Amino acid sequence: MPIEILMPALSPTMTEGTLARWLKAEGDAVKSGDVLAEIETDKATMEFEAVDEGVLGKIVVPAGTSGVAVNTLIGVILAEGESAADIKAGAPKAAAAPAAAVPTAAAPAAAAPVAAAAHSGPRVFASPLAKRIAADAGIDLKAVAGSGPYGRIVKADVEKAKAGGTAKPAPVAASAPAAAAPKPAPVPAAANPFEPAFEEIPNSTMRKVIARRLTEAKATIPHFYLSIDCELDALLKVRSELNGRSDAYKLSVNDFVIRAVALALKKVPAANASWGEDAIKRYTDVDVSVAVATPAGLITPIIRHADHKGLASISAEMKELAGKAKDNKLKPEEFQGGGFTISNLGMYGVKDFAAIINPPQGAILAVGAGLQRPVVKAGALAIATVMTCTLSVDHRVIDGAVGAEFLAAFKKLIEDPLSMLL
DSSP: OOOOEEEEOSTOOOEEEEEEEESSOOOEEEEETTTEEEEOOOOOEEEEEEOOEEEEEEOOOOOOEEEEEEEOEEEEEETTTTGGGHHHHHHHHHHTTTTGGGGOSOOOOOOOOOOOOOOOOOOBBHHHHHHHHHHTTTBBBGGGGGGGGGGOOOOOHHHHHHTTTSSSSOOOTTTTOOOOOOOOOOOOOOOOOOTTOOOOOOOHHHHHHHHHHHHHHHHHEEEEEEEEEOOOHHHHHHHHHHHHTSHHHHHHHHEHHHHHHHHHHOOOOGSSSOOOOSSEEEOOOOOOOEEETTTTEOOOOOOOOGGOOOHHHHHHHHHHHHHHHHHTTHHHHSSSSSSSSEEOGGGGTTTOOOOOTTTTTSSEEEEEEEEEEEEETTTTEEEEEEEEEEEEEEEETHHHHHHHHHHHHHHHHHHHHGGGGG
């Protein structure tokens, strides 16, 4: 029996994805471990590997199709001795799949599925657009032959039946008014003549999920904010000295920030936690997520066990993860999880900002630029390089005193960088 290829769930939050491209064509041999396709998830673009062997007999969902639900049939692999003639008989699930299983390119994105005319007998499988055209024309879909995959009725089939007069009129449901006529389609509002010229950039699956999750985070998590100023002059001096000792590494200020956050979480474990309806999860591992900007959106690769890693190790791992993130090559274990997030915009010259918490985590640290500012030392005015950091906190998990204790521990480590080397 032909082997069905179903849309995989490549992340815990994935409910649908975009089939970015097929790396195998129909008729190509497939071995276990071969990369079949690239799938754009809610987190990144990931490779989808085959687990069975055979020949790719049918591509059901073409490349570039978005909104493909998890577990939807996307293709069929033929085992040895099978041919294309076996696909229809050997893939019963495809016929019972929801409308999203076989996208219709001609269907408008905003068109809502219209129920087929009431009838008895076996279910008729048709695209949403075909159903709508049939309903508007009073055509009984049971009398229309489908030319789509697995006998599915598509727009062209209904239009052919309508033009040739070969289809029976659809029976009118007993509960429907006898004189009911289809409502005219709503006329879209006229474009705003004062709106500037623009181009539309389609939202990726990743961008849509980011928008939804951050909206939910801001609406459902009781944020509060704590800011602290850290002097960086001692850190910059140590960084320069360490970078001058070897060409094997190139430490950044962000590497010191990651190390300081990890050690501060070790000292204040109550800040390394997330909210649960029945219990607060207090993490025993210190896994620090670091926000990385990519063309597709923001993603947060993770430095696992950051409290056990030195600056050179953190620096090398962060460079590798950031490179993978920008190339959409992160593995699920490299960006899923984490107990605390760092978002650093200092390299863009941003003085300070407040970040939105990355659920289900309980806090995120927004790091600004190190700028020379006037400070008062021993009663006298002086100049120091100062970095403002703002902690966004989920008040359900972390109280104000705990957040302040964490920032105090973080500030001490930043301003005494040699303590991070012990």
